[in-house]
Amino acid sequence: MEKDIKQKNNSFIKILKIVENIIFYVFMAIMIVLIFFLIQSRMTGDVPSIGSYRMYIVESGSMTPTIKVGSLVIVKEVDANDIDSGDVITYRGLEDTVVTHRVVKIKKDDEISFITKGDANETKDPLPLNESHLIGKSIFWVPYIGVLMGFIRTKTGFITLIVVPLILLIIIQFYSRYKRKKGNDV
Incomplete structure (x- = not known):
């Protein structure tokens, strides 16, 4: 019975990690698109x-x-x-x-x-x-998405909504990989 509980926990953890990775990659894709629009509009001086x-x-x-x-x-x-x-x-x-x-x-x-x-x-x-x-x-x-886009166009908004979350997500990904690798070494 304890073995069944461990298997269920391991399955749940695997699913959770898959969901975490999906959320990460979707967020990254959205950030890349927003960065593209931001750079495009700044370079051309036109609307995205x-x-x-x-x-x-x-x-x-x-x-x-x-x-x-x-x-x-x-x-x-x-x-x-x-x-x-x-x-x-x-x-x-x-x-x-x-x-x-x-x-x-x-x-x-x-x-x-x-x-x-x-x-x-x-x-x-x-x-x-x-x-x-x-x-x-x-x-x-x-x-209301326009409010977010307008805020992202400012330096403060760019740093707050793109750079900081991007850095946090990268740190979280490296930390979780480090933790998994360390767990496999034990």
Whole structure:
């Protein structure tokens, strides 16, 4: 009976170590992706992107409750003809600001223009949006992740959220390997 208990404990410990390794590698993959985006945006001076997808952080409440302040918005570059009324789009506003609002009307003359409105706003945006200002269609947003991305862009955030956990995880991995090796030597 004692042997069965030891086998169950050993099996549990092996499963625990496998789960620990999986968590470690998933965390490392996420950190590598975040570091890639951070380095990319710092080197290019542009927003983080992969192919035709760009990432923006929502800084105002004009789209609440649909998109909360601090959300990360994933925007796919699309042709103006692919935008429908009701779509959420991201575009360059006045003074090169980036705005994410909902399309309430589309005008098709010689050029396509959009009438937009923030979900939280009572009135439509005052000027029609010319298609040349369109960045793309907002296809996905994750609440509060933008706050984390914004914090990671700072030196303090980079050190706090990437370097320190990375060092801790490496130390934990080396310590657990050292402990296993020492246990096998006994």
